[in-house]
Amino acid sequence: MVQSLTFKMLLSGGVTFFICAGLWTAFNIVYLRDFILRSVKSDIIILSDTILLGLDYAMLLDSEDDIKQIINNISRQEDIKAIRLLDKKGRIAYSSKSEEVGTYLDMHDESCWTCHAQSPPPATMSQEKRSRIIQADEATIVGTITPVPNKPGCYGPPCHVHSEDEQLLGLLDMEVSTEIKGTKLRDFERANMLISFLVFLATFLVLFLNYHILIFKPIRRLINVTRDICSGEDYTGINIKQADEIGVLADSYNTMCRKVAEKEALLVAQREEYRNLFQNVPCLLSVVDKNYKVIRHNTKYEDHFGGNIQGRHCFEINKGRTERCPVCPVEKTFLYDSPHVSEEVGLSKEGKTIHWIVYTAPVKDAEGNTVAAMEMMLDISARKELEFKLAASELFYHSIFEAIPSALFVLNAQNLSIMNCNDAVLKMYGYKPEELLSKPFTSLFKEEEREYWTRNLRTTREINQTSQLTKDGRSIFVSMRISLSTFETYEVLIASCSDITKRLEAEQQFIHASKMTTLGEMATGVAHELNQPLTILKSISGFLARKVGKGHEIDMAMLEEISQSISTHVDRAGKIISHMREFGRKSELKTMPVQINDVIKRGFEFFSQQLNVRNIFVDWRLQEDLPLIIAEPNRLEQVVINLLVNARDAIEERWNGKDVKTGDKTITIATDSTDASVIIKICDTGAGVPSNLSEKIFEPFFTTKDVGKGTGLGLSISYGIIQDYNGTIVAENRKTGGACFTITFPAADKEQCPWIDDRNVHPRAGFDESEDIRGENRQEERNKEDHA
DSSP states (O other): OTTOHHHHHHHHHHHHHHHHHHHHHHHHHHHHHHHHHHHHHHHHHHHHHHHHHHHHHHHHHTOHHHHHHHHHHHHTSTTEEEEEEEETTSBEEEESSGGGTTOBOOTTSHHHHHHHTSSSOOSOOOHHHHEEEEEOSSSEEEEEEEEEEOOHHHHSTTTOOSOTTOSEEEEEEEEEEOHHHHHHHHHHHHHHHHHHHHHHHHHHHHHHHHIIIIIIHHHHHHHHHHHHHHTTOOOOOOOOOOSSHHHHHHHHHHHHHHHHHHHHHHHHHHHHHHHHHHHHOSSEEEEEETTSBEEEEOHHHHHHHOSOOTTSBHHHHHHOOSSOOSSOHHHHHHHHTSOEEEEEEEEOTTOOEEEEEEEEEEEEOTTSOEEEEEEEEEEOHHHHHHHHHHHHHHHHHHHHHHHOSSEEEEEETTTOBEEEEOTHHHHHHSOOHHHHTTSBGGGGSOGGGHHHHHHHGGGOOEEEEEEEEOTTSOEEEEEEEEEEEEETTEEEEEEEEEEOHHHHHHHHHHHHHHHHHHHHHTHHHHHHHHHHHHHHHHHHHHHHHHHHHTTOOOOHHHHHHHHHHHHHHHHHHHHHHHHHHHHHSOOOSOOEEEOHHHHHHHHHHHHHHHHHTTTOEEEEEOOTTOOOEEEOHHHHHHHHHHHHHHHHHHHHHHHTTSOOOTTTSEEEEEEEEOSSEEEEEEEESSOOOOGGGTTTTTSTTOOOSOTTSOOSOHHHHHHHHHHHTTOEEEEEEOTTSSEEEEEEEEBOOTTTOTTOOSSSOOSSTTOOHHHHHHHHHHHHHHHHHHHO
């Protein structure tokens, strides 16, 4: 009750108002008392002055009876207690009390000392100083002394008793009782106090009602609603229709409570969500106190370790130990007050070995002190099993990687550095695998080709033939297969390299034998080609011998003409022999930019006589400014000759013994190009290729010719050569009769190829005209050696 706001406000307000009302009542009473006293004093002065005026005439006549009669008549009034008339010496000359007449008043008496305390006594004094208060048993008596002044009638005629120099003739002393007014004053005090009490009581009641209705009742409702909210009941709102601060407070409280209710609902939902997460998280969760006892756990934890968990030690539950683990992640969390991760091994409730990843984190109280640790255990037994299998698989595939006879390289797709390689590189290149790690793969290529392969190796998937260098500087030929893969977070290239040097050497021997066969087949035509210049030379020599034998002089002009003719025909014969020797020599396994039109013309020049003697017409359809291709010209020339030989034989087979019209025996040689390729077509008017044999004609030793007329190697060798330079060859039958062989090569990129310069065809990048001249000189030296 004492702590109640209602009691405090009523008490403070009531006491304050009570004090104020008391002070107001006291003020009224004191003021009224003073007012009555001053009024009585004023009335006495007026009465005294009136008595003096009434006695004035009697005193002039010195009529004692009249004076006594007047004083006695006036003193009969109820409130007048005494009227005295004193002379200058203090003798009471007249008095309403007869026993006082003739007596003297002491100068130190209160009524006299007021004036006689001063020397000389003043003639006049203020009303306050002339008045005195006498307390009687039942009433208060107010006494006043009024001086009787000397007037002209007293010192002049007709009296002449007193001297003119005298100021005072005597004193009039009156005593008046205030009993009647005191009674009225007491009645007023009681009435005033009663009214004050009633006003206080009414005001207090009004204040109480106002406080109760406008303050206490709304506050009580707020308190009750707050208690309801605290007890968990739903908040329904407070309806206080007041346009004052309490109403604003109620509206604010409603808004606050609604927001609190929303927040509480959200918190409840989040709490439920977190509880569900804690319970349903697919790992083992527990909370361990500083005594290493499990105080909370989720469903998964209980399912895994069984019941009877609460209050038991974590090491007892997780690992079946009787004492704390030597290396404990929970202990480290308590020690360092920070999360910790470790890998642990324990037992399930069935006794099976389980591998866990254990995450521990501190649980803090409101003051930030660590009071427990949350332990999350993730079962990685399946992952561990997979790791074991993966390790075994990695060992297995590593064994395969090392056992593959081809050299395998794993390259960084960005900078082509060697990330890994197998042991086969030692046998193939002479390098130990660790010697090549981190080195650029292009360092295995020849120096003049490294820039080209640096730009193109990432986009190339298959290289049929290229040259590389071993550790001792020896050049080998390899075929390469490249595939793009992903390792961890970056791309890698896997390059499989096979040494084809011996195979190419064997193929070269095989191709050389085919060349010799072709040369043998062309022997008649070549003999005819050589016979013409030799016949002319013989005629010239005979002509000169006859001239010399007869002693005739030879004209200088004729001699000059003869010498020029001899030189021309000797050059022609030498060119034929040089071409035959160059064609018959083994081709070098080097690639270079080649103008295919020049290769076709050169091969045809070597084979043209074979066609002339058989009356076979050649239809030329060559595109000018044909793009270059990357190949070896001597090998391509063999392809051209092989196709011309087949075209010749097919035409002869079809038209042998038949009437031939113009155009029946024709070989069409055409070249064309697109943005990315160069196309060669060699078509004939022969019998064509049987449809059931179109896929077999490129197989080794397969031939449709009669026995003894073909080895079945020409098209097979041509097919291999074309594939070596990333080309294709297709055989089709023409609608007008005959076969058409279409060869397609990729065009060389002038910006990427390091060997292309202003010349159409040249052996290698970096070779200049002096090198070509040195090559011709070397060719002449070979010719001399052959003659020797």
